[in-house]
Amino acid sequence: MHKLAVAGTGYVGLVAGVCFAEVGHQVTCVDIDENKVKTMRNGISPIYEAGLEELMRKNYATGRIDYTTDYKAAYKDADVIFIGVGTPEQPDGSANLSYIATVARQIAESVENDCLVVVKSTVPVGTNDKVEQFIQDFLVHDVKVEVASNPEFLAQGSAVNDTLHAERIIIGTESKWAEERLMAVYEPFHLPVVSVNRRSAEMIKYASNDFLALKISYMNDIANLCELVGADIQDVAKGMSYDDRIGKKFLNAGIGFGGSCFPKDTKALEYIARQHGYELKTVKAAIDVNKDQKLSLYKKASKRLITFNGLKVAVLGLTFKPGTDDLREAASLENIPLLLEQGADLYAYDPVGANNFAAHYPAGKHGKGSMTYVANVEQALEGANVCFIFTEWREIKAVAPEAYKRFMRTPLVFDGRNIYRVEDMQEAGVEYHSIGRKV
Ligand code: UGA
Secondary structure (H helix, E strand, O other): OOEEEEEOOOHHHHHHHHHHHHOOOEEEEEOOOHHHHHHHHOOOOOOOOOOHHHHHHHHHHOOOEEEEOOHHHHHHOOOEEEEOOOOOEOOOOOEOOHHHHHHHHHHHHHOOOOEEEEEOOOOOOOHHHHHHHHHHHHOOOOOOEEEEEOOOOOOOOOHHHHHHOOOOEEEEOOOHHHHHHHHHHHHHHOOOEEEEOHHHHHHHHHHHHHHHHHHHHHHHHHHHHHHHHOOOHHHHHHHHHOOOOOOOOOOOOOOOOOOOOHHHHHHHHHHHHHHOOOOOHHHHHHHHHHHHHHOHHHHHHHHHOOOOOOOEEEEEOOOOOOOOOOOOOOHHHHHHHHHHHOOOEEEEEOOOOHHHHHHHOOOEEEOOEEEEEOOOHHHHHOOOOEEEEOOOOHHHHOOOHHHHHHHOOOOEEEEOOOOOOHHHHHHOOOEEEOOOOOO
């Protein structure tokens, strides 16, 4: 078993650290935030993720994982140091690498043994060559340090499971020594490993995410066409899904993709291509379709209603997808400001994300409109003139079509996630608008 350090305790770093401990490695997770470290030592995760806290507590109790702000102590004699800090999007679409650079510098100043540095964060192709050079330039002790790329494929909401049962581990290295050391860390997981060079590994991450983003945007594009020609996108997707070459997953049309990855990684790869004088037309199309898609429901509702002014609007779901409290690039963040601007009184329900949303839009007046957070679906629907569904939480999918008829003043529903059968809503007497299907 190896002595590992993990830099960054966001989705990527914390989940990786906990799972490495779970398979038997000795792990120290490093974060700059003293409070966060204290909380994690108490078994409380800074992110909402099913099953994570249980593993945090279990492995902390056995002493296999610890959390610290003392990076020097953590890096000093680690066999392998994983970097899982953020690479947020900059206004021009490029990735901000300043967190990676800070950690690389700290590693260079701390390591006293030969060590492999493994970058899990999504970084532009070629970045890890630079990270290696950067560490060499600032190394204090005379030790060997190499850098490997090991992109992460976990999805929020199923992060622990995705890590322990990943479909593949991608390892990008430039030497046998690095390859073998990283393979050894993953050996206890018993998962398929694809070993390639560093730049290919970096590209696999972008190419995979952007392919999935493209798949969703393609389905959204086809959905919009379905509405015009009288086809049903869910039937179309079902018919497509039987073809193994297309697959059953990620065929759901909806209100566009959000989160911290697809929006950022499509723009980043498009930027990388542009830097090389190449126009990445397919990915550009995925970005364009997604931008329009996020407002498609609002546009439909605006056509249907004369005004939102003074209307009670029920909002079901705020997060970018179920199973997470993350709001990054969520459709709700695009639509709600427009509704408030128009003078709507919003009653929002989300089983997990309401507090985060309230940090952006506190309860109370917002210009002509207002924001109220409620504890359940019924309170949101009570007396509402119109309802928007932005996230397909289990609690929202469980709402019977009749409930809209019963609780709303006028049962008018705009569903961005196609969670109901059109016929069921019709039967219940609900005017139902969704994506890529007839009204
Ligand atoms: C995504 C990838 O799925 C992970 O493999 C990857 O590791 C991760 O990005 C990352 O780069 O860190 P994530 O953003 O957590 O994971 O969430 P997804 O489940 O992929 O969903 C992304 C968005 O696409 C959500 O807004 C979701 O509602 C939307 N989506 C997904 C659709 O609109 N239709 C679908 O059929 C599937």
